[in-house]
Amino acid sequence: MFESAKLKHHVDKAVYRREEAKLRSALLNAQFELKEQGRFPVLILIAGVEGAGKGETVNLLNEWMDPRHIHARAFSQPSDEERERPPAWRFWRALPPKGEIGIFFGAWHTMPIVQRVMGQIDKGEFSTAVGEIQRLEKMLCDEGVLLVKYWFHLSKGQQKKRLHALEQDPKTRWRVTDVEWDYFKQYDRFIKVCEPFLRETSTGEAPWIVVPGADPHFRALTVGRHLLTVMRKRLDEENPKAPPKKAAPKKASPLPAPTDRLNVLSALELDQKMTKDAYGQELEEWQARLNLASRDPRFKAMSVVAVFEGNDGAGKGGAIRRVTQALDARCYDNVPVAAPTEEERAQPYLWRFWRHLPRHGNLAIFDRSWYGRVLVERIEGFCSDADWMRAYGEINDFEDSMVRHGSVVVKFWLAISKDEQYRRFKQREKVAFKRFKITKEDWRNRKKWDGYEAAVCDMVDRTSTASAPWTLVEANNKYHARIKVLKTLCTAIEDQLDRIPKKAIGRKSK
């Protein structure tokens, strides 16, 4: 990757002045159009060796364009807030919305590279990390992000020269400390890790662009011109005034439905028995256990993500209330998921869920969730087949990152029969204080019962993992449903508590 970058590139000052003038006005125009069209975000990753002009070049970009719509973020030590979420959380929260330019210094690639150079992770772990990065970046590209990746390079000799030069100038002396020289000693090892990494994470959609860093004029023009080219290409390619695509004609699902109508839902015995008395007793018992678990000191070293999905009228709200009744209001967040806000629509699909992930010692309770992508969006045609088909893998990656970070992920599908739904809808229409709970939309959805059923079965098959399994809840009897939810959630938390060593607590909690 570094063959060209090792050469002694140079651009004369006069040439630079002339070119820069043209470039900055073209870039500013492109940025203006980007903002006006508001169709996609630009995300620029900045990486490379020390002293290769990363900061200087980003400063230039800010100078050339309107800095109000450029958001540069450096990711050094994670904050408390960040440490208590999966590692990718800090990147998600900093993603630029459509129309804006985000610049990440040292993003998701930094940690695995550093750990590999330091020998803290082995070849296999590094290869796993590379795979995650490939999938994350593919997802961003699929979601429409214009992802541009610059690697600023210096040969070993150039870096040495550069560090000495910085040291000698009183204005920049502070930039060179023992840390920088320590890094320099690792140069060869660093390159040996990075060169194949850059190749393996260079894809057709988001290739790494290696920027020779020794000559300031050269590197500035390289980045400026390239950025202009890729922005212009995207701006010109798609027609912003293209009419919205018509709803596609109904077509067969790319996933097969079973020939015999037997599926994970139809196999359920929806009418479970539970008397009011038995319910009262069980409720008390499980709420007490849940409360106890949430007050365990070790709970401060974990978090819980609970997902509630189900048929309309299946009793999600009631089940959630029986959970929250047992909890201190300061330790849970109830996240009702409806249509995305304007801000959320300007981001990749999963962004609006990432933002609600809980800190340690907290529960996030999602009343509907990211599964909307493979349920309502699939059935209503709000996204393409390709979009919801790739969502299974994206969701598995998302939840896997929570689990690996020590979150408990529980997912409930509350299932009622079509008859029971009819009964409940009718009842809602009658009872004044329940009338707000039933709309035309509900009746419309009901007509698509079969489609939803197929979508739920595909969802369970493709996203029930060992670490984040689905629990199907027979919900014709509300008592049974609520107890099953409480029991499952409580047991999952207790299991996780058992896995946390007692000694971990002092360290993790404040």
Add this chain to the structure above:
Amino acid sequence: MFESAKLKHHVDKAVYRREEAKLRSALLNAQFELKEQGRFPVLILIAGVEGAGKGETVNLLNEWMDPRHIHARAFSQPSDEERERPPAWRFWRALPPKGEIGIFFGAWHTMPIVQRVMGQIDKGEFSTAVGEIQRLEKMLCDEGVLLVKYWFHLSKGQQKKRLHALEQDPKTRWRVTDVEWDYFKQYDRFIKVCEPFLRETSTGEAPWIVVPGADPHFRALTVGRHLLTVMRKRLDEENPKAPPKKAAPKKASPLPAPTDRLNVLSALELDQKMTKDAYGQELEEWQARLNLASRDPRFKAMSVVAVFEGNDGAGKGGAIRRVTQALDARCYDNVPVAAPTEEERAQPYLWRFWRHLPRHGNLAIFDRSWYGRVLVERIEGFCSDADWMRAYGEINDFEDSMVRHGSVVVKFWLAISKDEQYRRFKQREKVAFKRFKITKEDWRNRKKWDGYEAAVCDMVDRTSTASAPWTLVEANNKYHARIKVLKTLCTAIEDQLDRIPKKAIGRKSK
């Protein structure tokens, strides 16, 4: 992944008869259109647990459709031929061409799964293998293959029942041996490896379809209907009579060209000195060494892939001849690469190169190569930007698989100056026996000198790897060029010989 498959699915015989009749005629029609349109191949992967009806279902597909255009291949123990090439070679040689249906029993996924179940590879190595599979399948899809993946499933109880049933029937008793029961004992471990594997290699384009295997009618209809759906979708989606896309308007390359015109080619000192006498001496020395190396007993445990690219008129042919002069004609294959044949055009791009990979003890010398994709095809617009951009990664994977299999991969770019090329072209026009070597095409290509130069530099930057580096050969002086080629090739072979333990030889050679 197996939630639905564990259910007791069942289809009545009467229903089956009726559905089958419709299905087979629809499938036959689809297959006929597939053949007629000849626009894409269908590749079906068959995997799953023992006794779940894999073979029976494939037999049915053969019965339902025209078996002349269905090619089923089982991959058990590799042959000698296959063992001496990279592991993927056997799959490439069996790929169906456009218009045909290929069925692979146990393809690239089998080996890593088995090795992981047996504990022969660790988590990291398995994750590396998964990454390779993801990239391979993505490449096939990008190249237009309709990739369909069926996993035939039985629960543990179902498998046990099935094995007993097979054992009791005299007609099928032979199918159940100790091996099958040994596999059965590993059932849980097998599933624990396979379930996440299926999820991780299920993509939007090529998801695994889990087929419940216990009921013959159910599984047959599941596969038949799904196959019909996806074939129909592809057949109907694309318009076979669409006019070929016009050459795209000239646009900026997605990769930046250096501002200062300094690049890995322009940095070369093309006029190297070497007298005829010195050449004669060196030639003798290096040809002798090369000959010796190729006759080393350990050479029987390795192979060599040599790639020659270069400017028109740079002397590739002459350099190649100086290499082959030193070799026994039985141990090398000269592969001149021109326009692909009809058979080659019906396959993914890399297919025509895979077929020429050498066996152990052999050299394959490619006069032009797969790099045509990122050179002539890029410059002439024979493929889209997306196609040649993804090719860098595909090529790196391709060469990496050779290197890991013990091949030496050497790649030469023979560079001459524009003036030198003019001189040689003019000379060729004058000399009668050289006139066939100069065409209008050559003069046309010359006009695109700058475009080719940029493409070569990108190619070197993005495909020069530690294990398969590019060697840039200054070729204005033919003597120098030929000696540098011989020397590089010979040294690379000698280095590899040193890496082969002496004791390996008896085992590897015949």
